[in-house]
Structure formats: structure tokens, C-alpha cells
Amino acid sequence: MKRSTFWAVVISGSLAIVAILLLVSTLGRPGEEDIRLTSMLFVAFGTLGVALPLYLDARRIQSEHKRSTGKTRRSLVSPCSICGADTGNLWCIVHSIRICPDCIPRHHDTARCLYKPVFILPPKGRTISERRSRPVSSYTTN
Ligand SMILES: [Zn+2]
Numbered sequence: 001m002k003r004s005t006f007w008a009v010v011i012s013g014s015l016a017i018v019a020i021l022l023l024v025s026t027l028g029r030p031g032e033e034d035i036r037l038t039s040m041l042f043v044a045f046g047t048l049g050v051a052l053p054l055y056l057d058a059r060r061i062q063s064e065h066k067r068s069t070g071k072t073r074r075s076l077v078s079p080c081s082i083c084g085a086d087t088g089n090l091w092c093i094v095h096s097i098r099i100c101p102d103c104i105p106r107h108h109d110t111a112r113c114l115y116k117p118v119f120i121l122p123p124k125g126r127t128i129s130e131r132r133s134r135p136v137s138s139y140t141t142n
């Protein structure tokens with residue numbers, strides 16, 4: 001959370017609390033409609049002042065997270081065939097599916113399953129993307 005968001009929430013929150021207390025103190029007392037209306041207004045603005053900075057901060061964090069995962073992880077990792085988590089970096093040769101470490105206990109068949117990593121760290125001078133972008137069919141057709 002950003003410092004400005006924190007202070008906006010603290011100030012707006014305490015404003016709302018003071019306004020609520022003021023509102024409660026006028027209950028059951030006739031002739032204080034002005035105070036009641038004003039405190040209602042401050043309750044409304046106070047809660048808005050809490051919600052809005054939190055919302056904006058959450059959106060900012062969300063977009064930052066999306067940007068970072070898009071760049072670093074999506075290019076290296078494929079989704080698991082069982083649960084869909086994007087850590088499916090093991091390949092079951094027998095069943096031809098991609099699974100993540102969490103799903104091995106659910107999938108594993110002791111007699112048959114054989115695993116290999118979906119990608120292997122490249123030898124020096126080659127990048128992972130070069131190896132992965134090469135079409136698999138070229139091995140079989142040529
Ligand atoms: Zn999984």
C-alpha cells in the first residue's frame with residue numbers, strides 16, 4: 001500500500017467515525033436536523049474516501065502484477081492439463097499430458113507414468129525461447 005493511500009484511508013475513516021458518533025448523539029433529539037444531515041454527508045464522504053483510494057491502489061497493484069507475470073513467467077511456463085495452474089512444467093510421456101508438481105499425486109500411476117521436464121535450461125549461448133519456438137514437427141517430417 002502506498003503511503004498516500006494509507007493516510008487517505010486513515011483520515012477519511014476517522015472522519016466517518018466522528019460523523020457516525022455525531023449522528024448517533026443527535027438521535028432521539030428533535031430540532032437538530034442540520035447537524036444530522038451534515039453528519040450523514042460526512043459519513044458518506046468519509047466512507048467514499050476510504051473506498052476510493054483502496055480501489056485505486058488495488059487496481060494499480062493488479063496491473064503491475066499482470067505486467068510482471070506477462071513478461072517473466074508466461075513465456076517460460078505452460079498451464080497444467082489437470083488444474084490449469086501455470087506451473088505445468090512436467091510432461092508425462094505415457095499419457096501425453098502436461099502437469100504441475102502439485103498434481104503428480106493425483107495423476108501418478110506407479111507402473112506406467114514417466115516424466116520429463118517440459119523445458120531444459122539451454123546450454124550456454126542458446127536461449128530458452130529459441131529452443132521452444134522451434135516446431136516439433138520438423139523432427140519427424142524431415
Ligand atoms: Zn496441476
Ligand SMILES: [Zn+2]
Nearest residue numbers: 092094095113
Ligand atoms: Zn501419466
